[in-house]
Amino acid sequence: MPEPTNIKVVVRVRPYNRREQEQNQRCIIKVMDSSSLLFDPDEEDDEFFFQGAKQQYRDISKRTNKKLSMEYDRVYDTERTNEDIFAECTAPLVDAVLDGYNCSVFVYGATGAGKTFTMLGSENCPGITFLTMRDLFEKIQMQQDTRKFDVGVSYLEVYNEQVMNLLTKTGPLKLREDSNGVVVSGLVLTPIYSAEELLRMLTLGNSNRTQHPTDANAESSRSHAIFQVHIRITDRTTGTKRSVKLSMIDLAGSERAASTKGMGMRFKEGASINKSLLALGNCINKLADGLKHIPYRDSNLTRILKDSLGGNCRTLMVANVSMSSITYEDTYNTLKYASRAKKIRTVLRQNVLKSNLPKEFYVKKVNEVMVEQERLMERNKLLEAKLAQLERASNEHSFDPAQLTPWYSKIDAVYSTVTKLQQCVIGLRSKIQSLSYRQKLKKDFEQLRKVLTMDQRVLQEDYKLFTNYLSALSSRTQKYTDQLPEWRSKLEAACMDLKRLKQEVKESKHYHILNQYLSNKDLEVQLSKQQMNCGHLTAINNELVENSDLLLKSFTNGSDVLHQLYDRLEETQKLTPDIQTAYARLERRMRFTEAETAASLQDTELDELLAEQLQENQEPPEPLTSSARKRARARRTHTVSDSDFVLHLGVDSCEDTDSDEDNNDETAHVFKRPCNLNVTQVLTHNANQQHKALTATVTKPRPVVNRRIVSDMISDQSVCGSTEKEKIKQALFKSSKFSTQELKRTCAAAIQKENLKTFSNGCVRKSPRALIAKKLRRKKED
Numbered sequence: 001m002p003e004p005t006n007i008k009v010v011v012r013v014r015p016y017n018r019r020e021q022e023q024n025q026r027c028i029i030k031v032m033d034s035s036s037l038l039f040d041p042d043e044e045d046d047e048f049f050f051q052g053a054k055q056q057y058r059d060i061s062k063r064t065n066k067k068l069s070m071e072y073d074r075v076y077d078t079e080r081t082n083e084d085i086f087a088e089c090t091a092p093l094v095d096a097v098l099d100g101y102n103c104s105v106f107v108y109g110a111t112g113a114g115k116t117f118t119m120l121g122s123e124n125c126p127g128i129t130f131l132t133m134r135d136l137f138e139k140i141q142m143q144q145d146t147r148k149f150d151v152g153v154s155y156l157e158v159y160n161e162q163v164m165n166l167l168t169k170t171g172p173l174k175l176r177e178d179s180n181g182v183v184v185s186g187l188v189l190t191p192i193y194s195a196e197e198l199l200r201m202l203t204l205g206n207s208n209r210t211q212h213p214t215d216a217n218a219e220s221s222r223s224h225a226i227f228q229v230h231i232r233i234t235d236r237t238t239g240t241k242r243s244v245k246l247s248m249i250d251l252a253g254s255e256r257a258a259s260t261k262g263m264g265m266r267f268k269e270g271a272s273i274n275k276s277l278l279a280l281g282n283c284i285n286k287l288a289d290g291l292k293h294i295p296y297r298d299s300n301l302t303r304i305l306k307d308s309l310g311g312n313c314r315t316l317m318v319a320n321v322s323m324s325s326i327t328y329e330d331t332y333n334t335l336k337y338a339s340r341a342k343k344i345r346t347v348l349r350q351n352v353l354k355s356n357l358p359k360e361f362y363v364k365k366v367n368e369v370m371v372e373q374e375r376l377m378e379r380n381k382l383l384e385a386k387l388a389q390l391e392r393a394s395n396e397h398s399f400d401p402a403q404l405t406p407w408y409s410k411i412d413a414v415y416s417t418v419t420k421l422q423q424c425v426i427g428l429r430s431k432i433q434s435l436s437y438r439q440k441l442k443k444d445f446e447q448l449r450k451v452l453t454m455d456q457r458v459l460q461e462d463y464k465l466f467t468n469y470l471s472a473l474s475s476r477t478q479k480y481t482d483q484l485p486e487w488r489s490k491l492e493a494a495c496m497d498l499k500r501l502k503q504e505v506k507e508s509k510h511y512h513i514l515n516q517y518l519s520n521k522d523l524e525v526q527l528s529k530q531q532m533n534c535g536h537l538t539a540i541n542n543e544l545v546e547n548s549d550l551l552l553k554s555f556t557n558g559s560d561v562l563h564q565l566y567d568r569l570e571e572t573q574k575l576t577p578d579i580q581t582a583y584a585r586l587e588r589r590m591r592f593t594e595a596e597t598a599a600s601l602q603d604t605e606l607d608e609l610l611a612e613q614l615q616e617n618q619e620p621p622e623p624l625t626s627s628a629r630k631r632a633r634a635r636r637t638h639t640v641s642d643s644d645f646v647l648h649l650g651v652d653s654c655e656d657t658d659s660d661e662d663n664n665d666e667t668a669h670v671f672k673r674p675c676n677l678n679v680t681q682v683l684t685h686n687a688n689q690q691h692k693a694l695t696a697t698v699t700k701p702r703p704v705v706n707r708r709i710v711s712d713m714i715s716d717q718s719v720c721g722s723t724e725k726e727k728i729k730q731a732l733f734k735s736s737k738f739s740t741q742e743l744k745r746t747c748a749a750a751i752q753k754e755n756l757k758t759f760s761n762g763c764v765r766k767s768p769r770a771l772i773a774k775k776l777r778r779k780k781e782d
């Protein structure tokens with residue numbers, strides 16, 4: 001049930017007209033604010049000024065001032081214009097009409113109070129009818145796409161209780177009532193299509209309106225004019241139809257007969273006007289009191305206004321008053337009427353048209369709607385399921401990144417602990433291994449030293465240092481070994497924590513994101529482990545290489561000594577078969593080592609190239625004279641001093657840094673802490689060093705040695721013919737340019753050639769190198 005709504009009542013006060021100014025009338029209305037006024041204020045309250053002087057005139061018939069404070073929906077003072085009234089009062093009615101509500105505007109007031117001025121206005125100052133209709137058509141134009149509007153107008157006049165059609169100047173027309181309300185018989189609506197047409201109709205109707213001059217108004221309208229716009233609105237989408245009506249009613253003056261001083265026809269007019277206005281007043285009073293029976297039938301005016309006052313209509317009443325005391329009674333009555341009208345409540349309903357379609361049509365429509373509804377419900381279900389699915393997916397993926405912060409912190413903390421403990425465990429294991437390895441090397445070296453050292457006293461002294469160093473190493477190894485289980489169990493506990501955390505992550509809703517994070521962290525831990533292992537291997541490699549370097553130097557020195565001794569014995573014919581055999585065995589051992597090294601150097605073409613380069617850069621050896629040999633021996637004696645064999649007793653890698661750095665003597669680097677080089681540097685460096693050392697040791701131009709190597713090789717090999725064997729030997733002897741490695745290679749190639757019977761004596765004798773080159777070329781061609 002729609003909420004009842006009150007009629008909106010506004011009061012408009014017009015300024016003094018010429019007559020009132022001349023008569024120097026007192027102002028009886030004081031506008032207090034936008035919604036209240038004071039009727040008949042005290043004189044001191046009257047601030048009317050005429051020609052710059054405050055007026056003191058007071059109606060002597062009025063002993064006391066009423067000083068009535070009155071409230072309305074709106075009070076417009078003399079400054080306010082028709083535009084203001086339109087904007088605030090009738091423009092909202094246009095929207096209501098287009099929404100399907102009937103609307104009415106009627107102006108009420110004594111003659112000359114400004115009703116027609118408000119409603120119709122003038123050319124320069126259009127009234128609210130013009131402004132409202134223009135607005136209506138503008139809004140209709142804007143809605144043409146969605147709705148269809150059929151507009152028709154009628155303009156009626158009620159003059160002396162007779163209803164006339166102002167547009168056709170026909171009448172009187174009869175009123176009758178049907179289910180749609182009061183209907184004017186024979187009234188044909190004039191269709192219009194634009195605001196201009198509508199205004200033309202209005203002007204035409206006004207020109208036909210009955211007007212006679214009165215004392216109060218030279219152009220007094222002596223009739224009630226009812227301008228109505230009927231609109232049928234059809235919704236283009238749904239086909240829904242509505243029929244609405246906007247009525248603009250300009251009532252005749254509500255003056256007392258006395259005030260107009262009318263005689264004859266004018267008196268009759270006045271009486272008729274008063275009669276209809278009296279009927280209107282009665283209706284307003286009863287409507288305001290909420291009575292059920294309203295005497296609309298008392299006059300044609302009230303019959304026509306029936307649905308504008310108490311029916312389904314939004315109604316605006318503009319009460320026009322003059323501020324002059326001349327119209328004191330009329331103004332007072334108008335204000336009283338307006339106050340009463342304010343209490344009228346109407347019930348608004350949208351005017352949806354009833355239809356005369358047959359029942360079958362509705363049954364069919366209902367069936368269609370039900371089928372459509374079922375289809376839509378099915379579709380709705382599908383869409384809801386899809387929506388739920390999307391919401392689930394979006395919940396999974398959309399999250400506040402801040403939610404992950406605690407997870408990240410937790411994961412970082414656990415992984416940090418694991419990494420640190422892993423470092424400790426690997427560090428300890430590495431330390432233990434490197435200390436054990438150092439001990440082993442120390443022992444091996446000591447063994448070698450025992451063999452070489454002649455001076456037992458020195459050996460004894462060194463042995464003391466050696467044992468101290470070994471026990472220091474051993475105690476440190478033990479200390480780290482004892483610590484290892486504790487750190488291992490800590491690491492295991494941290495790994496368990498990590499496992500639990502991974503399980504938590506698996507059960508959390510952010511699994512997909514966090515799992516990726518965990519994988520990255522796992523990789524970081526792996527990388528850290530690899531780096532630590534790599535560091536450990538580098539350290540061990542350094543120790544190995546540096547110690548083998550020392551052994552190599554020792555071995556080289558020993559070899560020199562042996563060569564000298566062997567040569568001396570040979571020269572002095574003191575060489576015994578036992579010494580020869582022992583020396584040959586030692587040489588074979590050396591050759592074995594040599595062969596291994598050569599094999600590794602032959603692994604790649606690059607290595608061959610390097611060997612070639614080294615060989616080519618090598619100066620041809622000068623045969624050593626005995627004095628030169630002595631000088632060389634003296635150099636070696638100086639270089640290979642006792643200090644070469646003094647054990648470096650650095651006890652721990654962490655504690656002997658300074659001493660290592662200070663000691664620049666190459667020989668003092670025995671068993672020193674691994675230097676801080678990366679793997680590549682270490683290996684390259686060591687390989688070069690070793691290769692240089694070996695080359696220096698075994699490729700020294702020693703014809704005697706070369707001869708021995710060639711003889712041994714030839715004798716060890718099974719060559720077909722003994723003559724050929726000797727020829728090969730002799731040819732190879734002539735070559736003093738080759739390194740041991742090359743001699744071996746040459747021998748092997750020559751023997752192979754001989755055995756294959758493809759080897760010619762000339763070739764061998766001429767150039768073993770050319771022979772080899774030829775052999776290699778053929779190999780490539782194959």
Ligand SMILES: Nc1ncnc2c1ncn2[C@@H]1O[C@H](COP(=O)(O)OP(=O)(O)OP(=O)(O)O)[C@@H](O)[C@H]1O
Nearest residue numbers: 014110111112113114115116117217220221252253
């Ligand atoms: N607000 C106003 N401002 C200026 N002049 C006004 C105002 N209202 C009315 N008037 C002037 O007062 C005179 C009388 O106005 P109007 O004809 O509108 O009165 P009315 O109430 O329609 O009278 P009637 O009932 O006799 O037709 C006109 O000359 C009009 O121009």
